[in-house]
Amino acid sequence: MVSTENTMVVPLSGIDQNGVHTSSITFGYVVARLDVEALEAAAIRAAEEWRLLAGRVEWNATIKSFQVRVPVSGSLPKDYALVKFTTSKLPSTKLPITPFDDSSATFLERPPVKLFRHSSTLNSLSDYASKKAPILSLHVSLMANCACVGMTLPHGIFDATGMGQVVQALNSCLNNLPWTPPKISSSSILAEELKRLRESESIGDPCPPGLVNLQRDFTSVNVKNVLTLGASCATELLWHRVKPAAIYLGSNVIQEMVANVKKQAADEGKGWVSTGDILVAFLLKAAYLDEGPTSPNALTMSAAVSLRSVLAATNRDFESYTHNALLPLALPPLTVQQVSSMSLYEFALIHRKAIEDMRNIPYIQGYEKWVPSIGGAAIPARRKGTDSWLLSNQVVGGVDKLDLGSEPLGFWHWMLPFMPDHVFTVNKLRGGYILDGFSGVRPQRLKAIEKALEGIRRGEPLVV
Structure with a gap:
Protein backbone atom coordinates (compact mmCIF):
# COMPACT_ATOMS: atom_id res chain seq x y z
CA MET A 1 0.00 0.00 0.00
CA VAL A 2 0.94 3.63 -0.46
CA SER A 3 1.50 5.64 2.72
CA THR A 4 -0.84 8.57 3.29
CA GLU A 5 2.15 10.94 3.28
CA ASN A 6 2.62 10.19 -0.43
CA THR A 7 -0.99 10.77 -1.43
CA MET A 8 -3.47 13.56 -1.98
CA VAL A 9 -7.21 13.45 -1.44
CA VAL A 10 -9.48 14.33 -4.37
CA PRO A 11 -12.98 15.20 -3.09
CA LEU A 12 -16.15 14.25 -4.94
CA SER A 13 -19.09 16.63 -5.29
CA GLY A 14 -22.71 15.91 -4.46
CA ILE A 15 -23.42 15.47 -8.17
CA ASP A 16 -20.79 12.72 -8.32
CA GLN A 17 -22.44 10.91 -5.45
CA ASN A 18 -26.04 11.02 -6.70
CA GLY A 19 -26.76 7.37 -7.45
CA VAL A 20 -23.30 5.97 -6.70
CA HIS A 21 -24.71 2.80 -5.17
CA THR A 22 -26.53 1.75 -8.32
CA SER A 23 -24.27 1.93 -11.35
CA SER A 24 -20.96 1.69 -13.06
CA ILE A 25 -20.55 2.23 -16.79
CA THR A 26 -19.07 -0.22 -19.28
CA PHE A 27 -18.21 0.80 -22.83
CA GLY A 28 -17.72 -2.12 -25.21
CA TYR A 29 -15.56 -1.91 -28.34
CA VAL A 30 -15.58 -4.67 -30.99
CA VAL A 31 -12.62 -4.84 -33.36
CA ALA A 32 -11.29 -7.38 -35.84
CA ARG A 33 -7.84 -7.71 -34.22
CA LEU A 34 -6.16 -6.59 -31.01
CA ASP A 35 -2.68 -6.46 -29.49
CA VAL A 36 -3.64 -7.41 -25.94
CA GLU A 37 -0.20 -6.84 -24.43
CA ALA A 38 0.02 -3.37 -25.96
CA LEU A 39 -3.41 -2.47 -24.57
CA GLU A 40 -2.53 -3.59 -21.07
CA ALA A 41 0.78 -1.71 -21.20
CA ALA A 42 -1.05 1.41 -22.40
CA ALA A 43 -3.58 1.19 -19.56
CA ILE A 44 -0.81 0.88 -16.99
CA ARG A 45 1.07 3.79 -18.51
CA ALA A 46 -2.10 5.94 -18.54
CA ALA A 47 -2.69 5.27 -14.83
CA GLU A 48 0.97 5.92 -14.07
CA GLU A 49 0.91 9.27 -15.88
CA TRP A 50 -2.59 10.34 -14.78
CA ARG A 51 -2.51 9.34 -11.15
CA LEU A 52 -6.24 9.86 -10.61
CA LEU A 53 -6.73 6.54 -12.43
CA ALA A 54 -4.33 4.95 -9.95
CA GLY A 55 -6.33 6.26 -7.00
CA ARG A 56 -8.48 4.36 -4.52
CA VAL A 57 -11.99 5.28 -3.47
CA GLU A 58 -12.50 5.71 0.25
CA TRP A 59 -15.23 6.83 2.62
CA ASN A 60 -14.63 9.91 4.72
CA ALA A 61 -16.78 9.35 7.81
CA THR A 62 -16.10 12.84 9.14
CA ILE A 63 -17.76 14.63 6.25
CA LYS A 64 -19.90 11.62 5.21
CA SER A 65 -18.62 11.62 1.66
CA PHE A 66 -16.67 9.45 -0.74
CA GLN A 67 -13.33 10.69 -1.98
CA VAL A 68 -10.38 9.40 -4.01
CA ARG A 69 -6.96 8.97 -2.44
CA VAL A 70 -4.42 9.49 -5.21
CA PRO A 71 -0.78 8.35 -5.02
CA VAL A 72 1.50 11.23 -5.98
CA SER A 73 4.94 9.87 -5.11
CA GLY A 74 7.38 9.25 -7.95
CA SER A 75 7.27 5.47 -7.65
CA LEU A 76 4.66 3.00 -6.46
CA PRO A 77 5.06 -0.29 -4.60
CA LYS A 78 5.50 -3.28 -6.89
CA ASP A 79 2.30 -4.88 -5.58
CA TYR A 80 0.18 -1.77 -6.24
CA ALA A 81 -2.36 -2.52 -9.02
CA LEU A 82 -2.75 0.44 -11.33
CA VAL A 83 -5.63 -1.10 -13.30
CA LYS A 84 -7.74 -4.24 -13.26
CA PHE A 85 -6.99 -6.07 -16.52
CA THR A 86 -8.65 -9.41 -17.32
CA THR A 87 -8.93 -11.57 -20.43
CA SER A 88 -10.89 -14.56 -21.65
CA LYS A 89 -10.24 -16.68 -24.73
CA LEU A 90 -13.09 -18.15 -26.78
CA PRO A 91 -11.16 -19.32 -29.86
CA SER A 92 -14.01 -21.40 -31.31
CA THR A 93 -16.79 -18.85 -30.75
CA LYS A 94 -17.86 -16.29 -33.32
CA LEU A 95 -19.74 -13.12 -32.48
CA PRO A 96 -22.62 -12.27 -34.85
CA ILE A 97 -21.59 -8.96 -36.39
CA THR A 98 -23.98 -6.82 -38.41
CA PRO A 99 -22.24 -5.28 -41.43
CA PHE A 100 -22.78 -1.54 -41.82
CA ASP A 101 -21.47 1.30 -43.96
CA ASP A 102 -22.03 4.99 -44.71
CA SER A 103 -25.48 4.29 -46.18
CA SER A 104 -26.71 1.96 -43.44
CA ALA A 105 -29.97 2.40 -41.56
CA THR A 106 -30.17 -0.78 -39.56
CA PHE A 107 -30.45 -2.52 -36.22
CA LEU A 108 -27.19 -3.84 -34.78
CA GLU A 109 -27.15 -7.18 -32.94
CA ARG A 110 -26.15 -6.47 -29.37
CA PRO A 111 -23.53 -8.84 -27.86
CA PRO A 112 -23.80 -9.99 -24.21
CA VAL A 113 -22.18 -7.79 -21.58
CA LYS A 114 -20.18 -10.75 -20.20
CA LEU A 115 -17.87 -10.43 -23.21
CA PHE A 116 -16.88 -6.92 -22.07
CA ARG A 117 -17.13 -7.08 -18.32
CA HIS A 118 -15.52 -9.63 -16.00
CA SER A 119 -17.88 -11.15 -13.44
CA SER A 120 -15.81 -9.66 -10.61
CA THR A 121 -16.13 -6.08 -11.91
CA LEU A 122 -17.52 -3.74 -9.28
CA ASN A 123 -20.60 -1.52 -9.41
CA SER A 124 -20.75 1.03 -6.60
CA LEU A 125 -18.35 3.44 -4.94
CA SER A 126 -18.87 1.55 -1.67
CA ASP A 127 -17.66 -1.63 -3.43
CA TYR A 128 -14.59 0.16 -4.76
CA ALA A 129 -13.89 1.58 -1.30
CA SER A 130 -14.35 -1.65 0.64
CA LYS A 131 -12.22 -3.71 -1.76
CA LYS A 132 -9.60 -0.97 -2.34
CA ALA A 133 -9.93 -1.77 -6.03
CA PRO A 134 -8.44 0.04 -9.05
CA ILE A 135 -10.76 2.60 -10.62
CA LEU A 136 -10.17 1.51 -14.22
CA SER A 137 -11.16 -2.01 -15.29
CA LEU A 138 -10.45 -3.46 -18.74
CA HIS A 139 -11.69 -6.83 -19.94
CA VAL A 140 -10.81 -8.46 -23.27
CA SER A 141 -12.61 -11.42 -24.86
CA LEU A 142 -10.70 -12.97 -27.74
CA MET A 143 -12.98 -14.75 -30.21
CA ALA A 144 -12.65 -16.53 -33.53
CA ASN A 145 -13.72 -13.52 -35.60
CA CYS A 146 -13.07 -10.50 -33.38
CA ALA A 147 -11.90 -9.10 -30.08
CA CYS A 148 -14.24 -7.48 -27.55
CA VAL A 149 -12.77 -4.80 -25.28
CA GLY A 150 -14.72 -3.50 -22.29
CA MET A 151 -13.78 -0.40 -20.29
CA THR A 152 -15.58 -0.03 -16.96
CA LEU A 153 -15.47 3.02 -14.68
CA PRO A 154 -17.53 4.11 -11.66
CA HIS A 155 -20.13 6.74 -12.57
CA GLY A 156 -19.59 8.25 -9.12
CA ILE A 157 -16.27 9.66 -10.36
CA PHE A 158 -16.78 10.27 -14.09
CA ASP A 159 -19.64 11.30 -16.32
CA ALA A 160 -19.44 10.64 -20.08
CA THR A 161 -17.14 13.63 -20.62
CA GLY A 162 -14.85 12.46 -17.85
CA MET A 163 -14.89 8.96 -19.30
CA GLY A 164 -13.96 10.50 -22.63
CA GLN A 165 -10.85 11.87 -20.91
CA VAL A 166 -10.02 8.33 -19.79
CA VAL A 167 -10.45 7.14 -23.38
CA GLN A 168 -8.14 9.91 -24.55
CA ALA A 169 -5.53 8.88 -21.99
CA LEU A 170 -5.74 5.25 -23.03
CA ASN A 171 -5.73 6.06 -26.75
CA SER A 172 -2.76 8.43 -26.43
CA CYS A 173 -0.69 5.89 -24.53
CA LEU A 174 -1.66 3.07 -26.91
CA ASN A 175 -0.84 5.01 -30.07
CA ASN A 176 2.08 7.10 -28.77
CA LEU A 177 0.24 10.39 -29.16
CA PRO A 178 1.15 13.48 -27.16
CA TRP A 179 -1.21 14.31 -24.34
CA THR A 180 -1.39 16.23 -21.10
CA PRO A 181 -3.02 14.49 -18.14
CA PRO A 182 -6.00 16.44 -16.74
CA LYS A 183 -5.42 18.49 -13.62
CA ILE A 184 -5.81 16.72 -10.27
CA SER A 185 -7.08 18.99 -7.52
CA SER A 186 -7.40 18.66 -3.76
CA SER A 187 -10.50 20.86 -3.89
CA SER A 188 -13.74 20.41 -5.82
CA ILE A 189 -14.35 23.49 -7.92
CA LEU A 190 -17.84 22.23 -8.72
CA ALA A 191 -18.80 21.67 -5.09
CA GLU A 192 -17.50 25.14 -4.25
CA GLU A 193 -19.41 26.78 -7.13
CA LEU A 194 -22.66 24.97 -6.35
CA LYS A 195 -22.37 25.93 -2.68
CA ARG A 196 -21.87 29.56 -3.68
CA LEU A 197 -24.93 29.48 -5.93
CA ARG A 198 -27.07 27.84 -3.24
CA GLU A 199 -26.16 30.42 -0.64
CA SER A 200 -26.26 33.54 -2.83
CA GLU A 201 -29.28 35.60 -3.81
CA SER A 202 -31.21 34.22 -6.80
CA ILE A 203 -30.12 35.53 -10.19
CA GLY A 204 -33.20 36.09 -12.31
CA ASP A 205 -36.27 33.88 -11.91
CA VAL A 396 -19.33 15.42 -26.90
CA GLY A 397 -17.37 13.17 -24.52
CA GLY A 398 -15.64 11.33 -27.35
CA VAL A 399 -15.90 7.93 -25.69
CA ASP A 400 -15.87 6.31 -29.14
CA LYS A 401 -12.41 7.68 -29.97
CA LEU A 402 -10.37 4.63 -29.00
CA ASP A 403 -8.14 3.41 -31.85
CA LEU A 404 -7.42 -0.23 -31.03
CA GLY A 405 -5.45 -0.88 -34.21
CA SER A 406 -8.19 -2.26 -36.49
CA GLU A 407 -11.55 -1.18 -37.87
CA PRO A 408 -14.32 -0.89 -35.25
CA LEU A 409 -17.14 -3.39 -35.77
CA GLY A 410 -19.35 -2.24 -32.92
CA PHE A 411 -19.60 0.08 -29.93
CA TRP A 412 -21.81 -0.57 -26.90
CA HIS A 413 -22.87 0.88 -23.58
CA TRP A 414 -24.10 -0.62 -20.30
CA MET A 415 -24.99 0.87 -16.93
CA LEU A 416 -25.10 -1.81 -14.24
CA PRO A 417 -26.67 -3.20 -12.23
CA PHE A 418 -29.76 -0.97 -12.45
CA MET A 419 -31.12 1.74 -14.71
Missing part, protein backbone atom coordinates in the same frame (compact mmCIF):
# COMPACT_ATOMS: atom_id res chain seq x y z
CA PRO A 206 -35.75 31.58 -8.88
CA CYS A 207 -37.80 28.89 -10.65
CA PRO A 208 -37.29 29.35 -14.42
CA PRO A 209 -39.50 27.48 -16.94
CA GLY A 210 -37.01 24.68 -17.48
CA LEU A 211 -36.91 23.97 -13.75
CA VAL A 212 -40.71 23.92 -13.59
CA ASN A 213 -40.66 21.12 -16.19
CA LEU A 214 -38.04 19.21 -14.23
CA GLN A 215 -39.95 19.49 -10.95
CA ARG A 216 -42.98 18.01 -12.70
CA ASP A 217 -41.06 15.01 -14.08
CA PHE A 218 -38.63 14.32 -11.21
CA THR A 219 -39.44 13.49 -7.62
CA SER A 220 -37.77 12.94 -4.25
CA VAL A 221 -35.89 9.76 -3.41
CA ASN A 222 -38.12 7.99 -0.90
CA VAL A 223 -39.34 4.42 -0.53
CA LYS A 224 -42.64 5.02 -2.35
CA ASN A 225 -41.06 6.75 -5.36
CA VAL A 226 -38.22 4.24 -5.65
CA LEU A 227 -40.73 1.37 -5.57
CA THR A 228 -42.85 3.11 -8.21
CA LEU A 229 -39.82 3.46 -10.46
CA GLY A 230 -38.85 -0.15 -9.81
CA ALA A 231 -42.37 -1.32 -10.61
CA SER A 232 -42.24 0.57 -13.91
CA CYS A 233 -38.98 -1.16 -14.80
CA ALA A 234 -40.42 -4.56 -13.85
CA THR A 235 -43.55 -3.92 -15.93
CA GLU A 236 -41.50 -3.09 -19.00
CA LEU A 237 -39.28 -6.13 -18.56
CA LEU A 238 -41.80 -8.77 -17.49
CA TRP A 239 -45.06 -7.61 -19.07
CA HIS A 240 -44.00 -5.73 -22.18
CA ARG A 241 -40.95 -7.99 -22.73
CA VAL A 242 -38.63 -5.15 -23.69
CA LYS A 243 -35.43 -5.99 -25.49
CA PRO A 244 -32.18 -4.00 -25.69
CA ALA A 245 -31.76 -2.65 -29.19
CA ALA A 246 -29.49 -0.29 -31.08
CA ILE A 247 -29.77 1.30 -34.50
CA TYR A 248 -26.97 2.56 -36.68
CA LEU A 249 -27.36 5.44 -39.11
CA GLY A 250 -24.42 5.88 -41.48
CA SER A 251 -22.88 9.22 -42.35
CA ASN A 252 -24.74 9.50 -45.68
CA VAL A 253 -28.08 8.91 -43.97
CA ILE A 254 -27.26 11.44 -41.26
CA GLN A 255 -26.17 14.08 -43.78
CA GLU A 256 -29.40 13.77 -45.76
CA MET A 257 -31.61 13.80 -42.65
CA VAL A 258 -29.81 16.81 -41.17
CA ALA A 259 -29.83 18.68 -44.49
CA ASN A 260 -33.61 18.23 -44.84
CA VAL A 261 -34.27 19.41 -41.28
CA LYS A 262 -31.90 22.35 -41.56
CA LYS A 263 -33.62 23.43 -44.79
CA GLN A 264 -36.93 23.42 -42.94
CA ALA A 265 -35.28 25.38 -40.11
CA ALA A 266 -34.06 27.98 -42.61
CA ASP A 267 -37.45 28.16 -44.33
CA GLU A 268 -39.37 28.60 -41.07
CA GLY A 269 -36.75 30.73 -39.34
CA LYS A 270 -37.72 29.52 -35.86
CA GLY A 271 -34.27 28.51 -34.63
CA TRP A 272 -31.18 26.36 -35.00
CA VAL A 273 -31.12 22.66 -34.09
CA SER A 274 -28.16 20.29 -33.73
CA THR A 275 -27.62 16.82 -35.16
CA GLY A 276 -28.19 15.45 -31.66
CA ASP A 277 -31.55 17.23 -31.41
CA ILE A 278 -32.58 15.72 -34.73
CA LEU A 279 -31.51 12.18 -33.77
CA VAL A 280 -33.44 12.32 -30.49
CA ALA A 281 -36.53 13.48 -32.38
CA PHE A 282 -36.08 10.75 -35.00
CA LEU A 283 -35.81 7.90 -32.50
CA LEU A 284 -38.88 8.90 -30.50
CA LYS A 285 -41.00 9.63 -33.56
CA ALA A 286 -39.92 6.33 -35.13
CA ALA A 287 -40.79 4.40 -31.94
CA TYR A 288 -44.33 5.82 -32.06
CA LEU A 289 -44.79 5.51 -35.83
CA ASP A 290 -47.64 3.01 -35.43
CA GLU A 291 -49.22 3.67 -32.03
CA GLY A 292 -48.59 7.41 -31.89
CA PRO A 293 -51.62 8.71 -33.82
CA THR A 294 -54.07 6.97 -31.45
CA SER A 295 -52.14 6.72 -28.18
CA PRO A 296 -53.90 8.24 -25.13
CA ASN A 297 -50.63 8.62 -23.23
CA ALA A 298 -48.66 11.64 -22.20
CA LEU A 299 -44.94 11.68 -22.96
CA THR A 300 -42.09 12.99 -20.86
CA MET A 301 -38.45 13.07 -21.84
CA SER A 302 -35.49 14.02 -19.69
CA ALA A 303 -31.78 14.15 -20.37
CA ALA A 304 -28.49 14.65 -18.57
CA VAL A 305 -26.71 17.74 -19.86
CA SER A 306 -23.20 18.98 -19.09
CA LEU A 307 -22.75 22.23 -17.14
CA ARG A 308 -19.16 22.74 -18.25
CA SER A 309 -19.81 25.36 -20.93
CA VAL A 310 -21.92 27.47 -18.55
CA LEU A 311 -19.51 27.38 -15.64
CA ALA A 312 -16.43 27.83 -17.85
CA ALA A 313 -17.59 31.37 -18.64
CA THR A 314 -16.20 32.43 -15.25
CA ASN A 315 -13.74 29.59 -14.57
CA ARG A 316 -11.85 28.06 -17.52
CA ASP A 317 -10.91 25.03 -15.41
CA PHE A 318 -14.43 23.69 -16.00
CA GLU A 319 -13.58 23.12 -19.67
CA SER A 320 -11.44 20.13 -18.64
CA TYR A 321 -13.20 19.26 -15.36
CA THR A 322 -12.84 15.51 -14.90
CA HIS A 323 -15.67 14.53 -12.58
CA ASN A 324 -19.46 14.59 -12.99
CA ALA A 325 -20.69 18.02 -14.10
CA LEU A 326 -24.23 17.50 -15.32
CA LEU A 327 -27.82 18.15 -14.33
CA PRO A 328 -31.07 16.75 -15.70
CA LEU A 329 -33.48 18.63 -17.93
CA ALA A 330 -37.07 17.88 -18.89
CA LEU A 331 -39.07 18.75 -21.98
CA PRO A 332 -42.34 20.67 -21.58
CA PRO A 333 -45.61 18.67 -21.29
CA LEU A 334 -46.38 16.72 -24.45
CA THR A 335 -48.66 13.91 -25.56
CA VAL A 336 -47.63 10.97 -27.70
CA GLN A 337 -50.10 12.14 -30.33
CA GLN A 338 -48.51 15.60 -30.42
CA VAL A 339 -45.03 14.11 -30.90
CA SER A 340 -46.35 11.79 -33.59
CA SER A 341 -47.91 14.65 -35.56
CA MET A 342 -44.93 17.02 -35.29
CA SER A 343 -42.27 17.30 -37.94
CA LEU A 344 -38.73 16.23 -37.06
CA TYR A 345 -37.76 19.89 -36.98
CA GLU A 346 -40.57 20.89 -34.60
CA PHE A 347 -39.68 18.18 -32.09
CA ALA A 348 -35.93 18.79 -32.45
CA LEU A 349 -36.57 22.49 -31.75
CA ILE A 350 -38.42 21.64 -28.51
CA HIS A 351 -35.45 19.54 -27.43
CA ARG A 352 -33.01 22.35 -28.29
CA LYS A 353 -35.09 24.91 -26.37
CA ALA A 354 -35.11 22.62 -23.29
CA ILE A 355 -31.30 22.49 -23.37
CA GLU A 356 -31.02 26.27 -23.72
CA ASP A 357 -33.47 26.71 -20.82
CA MET A 358 -31.16 24.83 -18.45
CA ARG A 359 -27.72 25.90 -19.64
CA ASN A 360 -27.71 29.07 -17.57
CA ILE A 361 -26.94 30.17 -14.03
CA PRO A 362 -30.59 30.76 -12.92
CA TYR A 363 -31.46 27.13 -13.73
CA ILE A 364 -28.39 25.73 -11.97
CA GLN A 365 -28.98 27.97 -8.98
CA GLY A 366 -32.69 27.11 -8.86
CA TYR A 367 -31.92 23.40 -9.03
CA GLU A 368 -29.39 23.67 -6.21
CA LYS A 369 -31.92 25.47 -4.03
CA TRP A 370 -34.73 23.02 -4.88
CA VAL A 371 -32.98 19.66 -4.43
CA PRO A 372 -32.24 20.11 -0.69
CA SER A 373 -35.95 20.80 -0.16
CA ILE A 374 -36.82 17.29 -1.40
CA GLY A 375 -34.09 15.48 0.51
CA GLY A 376 -30.94 16.14 -1.52
CA ALA A 377 -31.55 13.94 -4.57
CA ALA A 378 -34.12 13.48 -7.33
CA ILE A 379 -35.16 10.53 -9.50
CA PRO A 380 -37.39 10.30 -12.60
CA ALA A 381 -41.06 10.10 -11.63
CA ARG A 382 -43.36 7.45 -13.07
CA ARG A 383 -47.09 8.08 -13.54
CA LYS A 384 -49.90 5.98 -14.98
CA GLY A 385 -50.67 6.83 -18.58
CA THR A 386 -47.30 8.46 -19.16
CA ASP A 387 -44.39 7.18 -21.25
CA SER A 388 -41.12 8.47 -19.79
CA TRP A 389 -37.82 8.45 -21.70
CA LEU A 390 -34.31 9.29 -20.51
CA LEU A 391 -31.52 10.31 -22.89
CA SER A 392 -27.76 10.58 -22.58
CA ASN A 393 -26.07 12.19 -25.59
CA GLN A 394 -22.45 11.13 -25.09
CA VAL A 395 -21.04 12.37 -28.40
CA PRO A 420 -34.62 3.14 -15.23
CA ASP A 421 -36.72 1.96 -18.15
CA HIS A 422 -36.76 3.72 -21.54
CA VAL A 423 -33.12 4.88 -21.44
CA PHE A 424 -31.10 5.37 -24.60
CA THR A 425 -27.72 6.86 -25.49
CA VAL A 426 -26.41 8.61 -28.58
CA ASN A 427 -22.82 8.00 -29.66
CA LYS A 428 -20.71 8.19 -32.77
CA LEU A 429 -19.43 5.12 -34.55
CA ARG A 430 -17.26 5.08 -37.67
CA GLY A 431 -18.58 8.32 -39.14
CA GLY A 432 -22.21 7.59 -38.31
CA TYR A 433 -24.27 7.48 -35.14
CA ILE A 434 -25.46 4.65 -32.91
CA LEU A 435 -28.65 5.08 -30.89
CA ASP A 436 -28.52 2.48 -28.17
CA GLY A 437 -31.71 1.59 -26.29
CA PHE A 438 -29.75 -0.41 -23.78
CA SER A 439 -32.48 -0.58 -21.10
CA GLY A 440 -34.95 -2.11 -23.54
CA VAL A 441 -37.61 -1.17 -26.09
CA ARG A 442 -41.06 -2.73 -26.46
CA PRO A 443 -41.35 -5.21 -29.37
CA GLN A 444 -44.10 -3.25 -31.15
CA ARG A 445 -41.95 -0.13 -30.99
CA LEU A 446 -39.00 -2.05 -32.38
CA LYS A 447 -41.22 -3.02 -35.31
CA ALA A 448 -42.16 0.63 -35.80
CA ILE A 449 -38.49 1.67 -35.76
CA GLU A 450 -37.68 -1.03 -38.30
CA LYS A 451 -40.47 0.30 -40.53
CA ALA A 452 -38.90 3.77 -40.28
CA LEU A 453 -35.48 2.32 -41.16
CA GLU A 454 -36.98 0.49 -44.15
CA GLY A 455 -38.37 3.79 -45.36
CA ILE A 456 -34.88 5.33 -45.21
CA ARG A 457 -33.39 2.38 -47.08
CA ARG A 458 -36.06 2.72 -49.82
CA GLY A 459 -35.37 6.42 -50.12
CA GLU A 460 -38.87 7.17 -48.85
CA PRO A 461 -38.43 8.34 -45.25
CA LEU A 462 -41.55 7.90 -43.09
CA VAL A 463 -40.27 10.17 -40.32
CA VAL A 464 -39.77 13.70 -41.65
